[in-house]
Amino acid sequence: MSLERKDDYDHGAWMESKDLSPIEEVYLTALIWLDRRLRIVDYLELLEDMYYKTNLQMPKSHTEQYNLDNKFWYWYPLYALGSFSTIAYVVAAISGALLGFYYAPSTQTVGGETLRTVAYSNVLFIMGDLNFGLFLRSLHRWSAQVMTAAVFLHMLRVYFTGAYKEPRELNWIIGIVLISLTMVFGYTGYLLPWSQLSYWAGQIGVEMALSIPLIGEWVAQLVFGGFTLGEATLQRMYILHVFLLPFVVTGLIAVHIGIVWMQGIAEPH
Amino acid sequence: MSGKRTDTDDSTEPRTDDISEPEGSEARRAVRTDGGSDTRSDGGIVPQDDQAPTWSERKQRTQGLSRLTYEYFERSRREDEDLRRASDYVERDVLAFPTWPHEMIRNLAITSFFIGAMFFLAAAVPPHLPGPANANSTPAVILPDWYLYWSFGLLKLTPLNPELALLGGEKLVSDRVYGVVANLVVVSIIAMVPFLNKGAARRPVEEPGWAALGVGGVVFAFTIAALAVKNLIAATFPIGNHELFDVTFLLPLVAAFLAYAVLKTMREGYMFELNRRYFRLRPPK
The missing domain is CATH 1.20.810.10 (Cytochrome Bc1 Complex; Chain C)
Known part of the structure; x- marks a missing residue:
């Protein structure tokens, strides 16, 4: 039993199994590197939430709803x-x-x-x-x-x-x-x-x-x-x-x- | 929501994964602290123990005011959802007038125009500065700015202050107190309006009485302001102080009556359309 920390989430092996293009590989490596330090996922979740909130459909105005013909x-x-x-x-x-x-x-x-x-x-x-x-x-x-x-x-x-x-x-x-x-x-x-x-x-x-x-x-x-x-x-x-x-x-x-x-x-x- | 679940349910409920587990798993269970099933093969990602209370369950177990708050919020959330389900409110299938750039450019244009208009006024009509303050000479005309004329006029309601025969013609409150109280009365009447007039009606034709009250109030604001500057009025128009005082109270009544008559007449032809369009969608209670 070694004291070395086990990699619970073996992202390297996962990336190898994905057969990625060079661009995807560079991108993922950078993303994982940053994410392991900064926990970007949390902020991405916030951004996603904001995205869906700002893209909600507007309800009809009263003039439209009650067909008041402006x-x-x-x-x-x-x-x-x-x-x-x-x-x-x-x-x-x-x-x-x-x-x-x-x-x-x-x-x-x-x-x-x-x-x-x-x-x-x-x-x-x-x-x-x-x-x-x-x-x-x-x-x-x-x-x-x-x-x-x-x-x-x-x-x-x-x-x-x-x-x-x-x-x-x-x-x-x-x-x-x-x-x-x-x-x-x-x-x-x-x-x-x-x-x-x-x-x-x-x-x-x-x-x-x-x-x-x-x-x-x-x-x-x-x-x-x-x-x-x-x-x-x-x-x-x-x-x-x-x-x-x-x-x-x-x-x-x-x-x-x-x-x-x-x-x-x-x-x- | 699991609002009806009690604490005992949580603790006595048999866990389904216990039943399905094979006999030889006791030793493994002893070292397992997370309580989740580890039959997954994709790297030991385990879900949180389902015995651990969630935040909402923790909240449900609290006592007193926080418990009541929680229960109320759950109820109101439920109510919202039910109302939303029951409503026939239609959302459009396209996005609205875009905020950027259309709406923002429009707002910018309106704001710039408005500020420009103020700059123009300021440049065209500079203010006048009267002479310095002199406590020894009272000017002929003492006036606040125009927006306080109505309040100033309410201070001059002396003839309306009742003299009580019981007190031998004495007044119950002095005229000055009477004027200040009149101000308070006017403001509190305005403050009470939304508590007296409720309901879904929005247009003046739908409630001629309230619209007439509003018209009367606006006209009264002008006539009482005219009463405040009665020496200026008397100098300009051939009208005595008594007549002006009467007009101050009669004109609002006349205006209110006229507004009421006009709106009531309009209402006859108007409400049919309105009812057809509006009350069909939101039937009156």
């Missing part, structure tokens, strides 16, 4: 609204990140003038002196407007085509959270230039927060950093706008789209 083609552009709002969100994120390089959320005054705050003069610099700054701010603002509009229209489309119905209640609710957060996104961004309109919109926000029963003062403290507007308010709006909301909204959008992916798009029958 009468409802005019609905279909409305089905792009969700992806339009996502695209606008991406554009706003990129232009916003670029704007963030030139902006600081501070109500400190500059140059001895009482009203010229750091935030406001930064926005003035972006719009007046920075190369492409006016365009950048314009693009950020317009993509935000377009995103909000697309989100509202998307909600109407979902309502009037009954796409919120039975298996999709959860996504409808996530959608309501998302539309609310979109508006909060817009509101916090509206306050950042610290212009006259920003200030008084912030004033209304504080008053609204204060009129919430029971927890009003606590909410005003948390969100606006006090009962009167100031440095703390602007900084909280800034952190909400560039740090907190991006994470939350991006995550929720991913979940929202993921659920659509899993459940499929509800076409009108």
Whole structure:
């Protein structure tokens, strides 16, 4: 009895018995050599699995299934609204990140003038002196407007085509959270230039927060950093706008789209 | 599936290969640890002992919540399969519109066009920056962005806040609280829609009531937004504040009624086709 390991799977003998062409022989030798070291079969199995999954036959769409003769083609552009709002969100994120390089959320005054705050003069610099700054701010603002509009229209489309119905209640609710957060996104961004309109919109926000029963003062403290507007308010709006909301909204959008992916798009029958 | 099999079945079941084995195999069995039959001549590849529990059997033996989870998943998998068998859903015999390149090129074109449109808007209509914040001078017009007008309008529902005679004309909640609560009410009504309206109907004609509610809601969003900017409206149109307030609530009702009438009329001629095509395939419960 020798200590030499027996070759349980005598691939050499098996290859000899096969009567292979030179190409096949080189190929098999290389394959066996690699497989004994890397266990390629396991990965081949994965690839095979993927192949059959991607080559599944598509089911018929509803218009085909119910023989609707494509009468409802005019609905279909409305089905792009969700992806339009996502695209606008991406554009706003990129232009916003670029704007963030030139902006600081501070109500400190500059140059001895009482009203010229750091935030406001930064926005003035972006719009007046920075190369492409006016365009950048314009693009950020317009993509935000377009995103909000697309989100509202998307909600109407979902309502009037009954796409919120039975298996999709959860996504409808996530959608309501998302539309609310979109508006909060817009509101916090509206306050950042610290212009006259920003200030008084912030004033209304504080008053609204204060009129919430029971927890009003606590909410005003948390969100606006006090009962009167100031440095703390602007900084909280800034952190909400560039740090907190991006994470939350991006995550929720991913979940929202993921659920659509899993459940499929509800076409009108 | 062997869902009904119990543990005792596993252990007491006589093994079929034991019966067929010849008498002199006891010594061989003593050194055999794998338990499989080694009568094969092609190099000793032995299957796994069939006494060793499979993963699904191991799962079946677990207790408590994991056991329940397993049982539910088995049931739902079974249900899926039964439904698939019972369904007359037809799969097509050709592949669909290919994702690559057709669908991706189309998406790329639409996306580029959309981004291009935003760039054009941004270049053509640059934003206006108002004067710097000044806590000492209240501007004539205080407004949020357009998408918050509806919410802003709901804050101005003061005339609807009931005054209770019991409290001597006092209001139960202050007007400001009333406005904030109105916002919450609107949002929660929208959130409850899928729990109130169920069923397979998809088109507005199939459910004129819900479609009318939606039309009324959309019109209300616009009229309440107009109420939010009532000083601008009053400056532009010859309409008083009281009339505007009435229109805010009447116009949605009128629109909803009109939508209901139109859809109900359409329904008569429409449902026949729809029933013939659709309910024949998916009969209503």
